[in-house]
Amino acid sequence: MELTSEFRGSEIIELKNFSPASVDDIASVHARAYVSGLEKAMDRASQQGIILIEGSGPTYATATTFQESLAAAGAGIALVDSVAASKNRPDPPLGFALIRPPGHHAIPKGPMGFCVFGNVAIAARYAQRAHGLKRVFIIDFDVHHGNGTNDAFYDDPDIFFLSTHQDGSYPGTGKIDEVGRGDGEGSTLNLPLPGGSGDTAMRTVFHEVIVPCAQRFKPDLILVSAGYDAHVLDPLASLQFTTGTYYMLAANIKQLAKDLCGSRCVFFLEGGYNLNSLSYSVADSFRAFLGEPSKASEFDNPAILYEEPSAKVKQAIERVKHIHSL
Numbered sequence: 001m002e003l004t005s006e007f008r009g010s011e012i013i014e015l016k017n018f019s020p021a022s023v024d025d026i027a028s029v030h031a032r033a034y035v036s037g038l039e040k041a042m043d044r045a046s047q048q049g050i051i052l053i054e055g056s057g058p059t060y061a062t063a064t065t066f067q068e069s070l071a072a073a074g075a076g077i078a079l080v081d082s083v084a085a086s087k088n089r090p091d092p093p094l095g096f097a098l099i100r101p102p103g104h105h106a107i108p109k110g111p112m113g114f115c116v117f118g119n120v121a122i123a124a125r126y127a128q129r130a131h132g133l134k135r136v137f138i139i140d141f142d143v144h145h146g147n148g149t150n151d152a153f154y155d156d157p158d159i160f161f162l163s164t165h166q167d168g169s170y171p172g173t174g175k176i177d178e179v180g181r182g183d184g185e186g187s188t189l190n191l192p193l194p195g196g197s198g199d200t201a202m203r204t205v206f207h208e209v210i211v212p213c214a215q216r217f218k219p220d221l222i223l224v225s226a227g228y229d230a231h232v233l234d235p236l237a238s239l240q241f242t243t244g245t246y247y248m249l250a251a252n253i254k255q256l257a258k259d260l261c262g263s264r265c266v267f268f269l270e271g272g273y274n275l276n277s278l279s280y281s282v283a284d285s286f287r288a289f290l291g292e293p294s295k296a297s298e299f300d301n302p303a304i305l306y307e308e309p310s311a312k313v314k315q316a317i318e319r320v321k322h323i324h325s326l
Contacts (some may be wrong), residue, residue, distance in 0.1 A: 001279075001283045003308065008290075010051055015079065015082065017077035018074055020067065021074040026073060028129070029108060029118050029152050030108055030117060034268040037051070038116070045063045047218050053111050053116075054111045056113060057105070059112060059113065059114055061071060065116060068100070069116040072097070072099035072117070072119055074267065075125055076120065076268055079097055082095055083266060084264065086222075092263040094257065095266035096267040096285070099269055100269070101116045102114060102270040103117055103118045103119035103225075104140060104142060104227070105144070107148045112171070116147045118149060120138060120140075120224075124136040127221050128158070133264070134220055135160075135220045136160070136220065136221050137159075137162070138162065140164070140165070140225035141164050141224070141226065141227060141232070142225055142226075142227020143161055143166050143237040144166070144227065144236075144237070146163050146225050149225065150174065150190070152211060154180055154188060155180065155182040158326045159184075160188075160219070161187070162189045162210060164193055164205055165192055166195060166237050166238065167194055168192070175192065176320055179184035189324055195237075195238040196309050197240070197313055198245065199240075199241060199311040200310070201308055201310075202245050204317060205317060206248075209326070210256075213324065213326065214260055215260065217302060219261050221258065221265070222257045222260070223265070223267075224268065225264065226268060228246060228269075228271065228272035228277065229274075231277040233274045233277040234273055234277060234278075236271070240251050240308070243277065243280045243284050243299050243300050244306070247287065247288045250267075250285035250286075250289060254288065267285070277298075278300075280299040283295070284299070
């Protein structure tokens, strides 16, 4: 789709020579015993070709998974460095980590749901430690609840985690009354959406929930768990976002970052299991970042959409606004 630096020159900068995350970076979120155990398991993966490392996804590893997971986390860290370093530029860049494995299900003590290390969580801790970006606002619009990120910061008042996800989907966490605990009470917002929720629901959620939350929190940095598996064509769930929904989210989050935190924002690729809808939706996100028109109409087919459960969506939004005093 001609959206790389090869075609776009300086409009799109590709970071190729970045360092993998260090074990210390990973250990800011995950137990060291898990990190060392996974590294040791690579010998077994070399002999067997592929090994099961966690059953709920199920989550597998090959001989190169440990190094690839360090590289994925390192990509996020490199992008945090890039956006933090360009705060005084007139048009600062927004980062997108096009990485695998994804990360938002990985819990502090281990892997889960196709995820090995919590890329977004590791980047958030790094931003605090290396750049003094104390207040980090994380938006997770994957169709599944980002339980790993949720757990990593559940009692932390300086990291606000906001997740929209399909009610009742894997892994069954992220209930509306899970709001954080201790000092972090109120800095976790979970909004389970009923099956069939789509573009109208997400536009309302953005303006009535995400924006007021972010404005009140006053972040120094916005990180995004960008899962594209809420697309109507994705096989693993039953929301009906469109390519246009993702364009809207990308454009609006870019503007939110510009308004609140000097445009410091990094997206991280999470879920997406229909390669066509994933490709078009990521590409349309890039067009939104570049300020170009959406090409969603070339891909989306409105005829396959059905009526959204608007009464249930409104009920969920009103409940979460009440719980969080929005």
